[in-house]
Amino acid sequence: MVCDTTLLLYLDRIGQIGLLHALFEPVYVPELVCLELDMGRLMRPDTINPGKFNWMLAVSVDHSEQAALPPNRLGPGEQAVIAYARSHVGYVAGLDDRQARLFAERLEVSVVGVIGILIRAKKAGLIVAVQPLLDDLQRCGFHLALDLYEETLKLAGEKDA
Known part of the structure; x- marks a missing residue:
């Protein structure tokens, strides 16, 4: 797995960063994402530092690989x-x-996002319930539409279909 800033930030903020290590090995973090997180720590010192986890590996992405992507408006971390x-x-x-x-x-x-990680973790028996973590995510500023919230609970087996 190769991770973007948002995935790392929010899993860390809800105390579930270890799920990445449990579900995926290895976990790669592009240097541009590490830089974004470094910048984030200037404003919020508790921002995750991938360098502190021996199971996260910083990787460089060849500029030509990014340049080969079709035209887009994504940020440099996402592109990487x-x-x-x-x-x-x-x-x-x-x-x-x-x-x-x-x-x-x-x-x-x-592709997998924070929600997909939580569903996989529940199915793997790594967490007991998804709903409290969804609520934690929202309290941390993660935007989650009501229909996606409800669908996530159904996929996690925490709400009838």
Whole structure:
């Protein structure tokens, strides 16, 4: 798996960053994403530092791989995640931004976001319930439409279909 900033931020903020290690190995973080997180720590010191986790590996993404992407309006971190996942067959891109997810899927890159991580974790028996974590995410500023909230609970087996 190769992760974008948002995925790392929100899993860390709800105390569930370890789910990445439990579900995916290895976990790669493009240097551009590390830089975004470094900048974030200037404003919010509790922002996750991937360098403190021995199971997260910072990777450089060749500029030519990013330049080879079709024209888009994504941020440099998202572009790096997609380019790296695209150039490494079988890698999953950890993205939450809707535009980035759709772009990656058009390029036939597998994508999973925070919600998908939580559902996988529940199915793997790593967490007991998804709903309290969804509520925690929302309290941390994660935007989640009501219909997606409800659908997530159904997929996690916490609400009748």
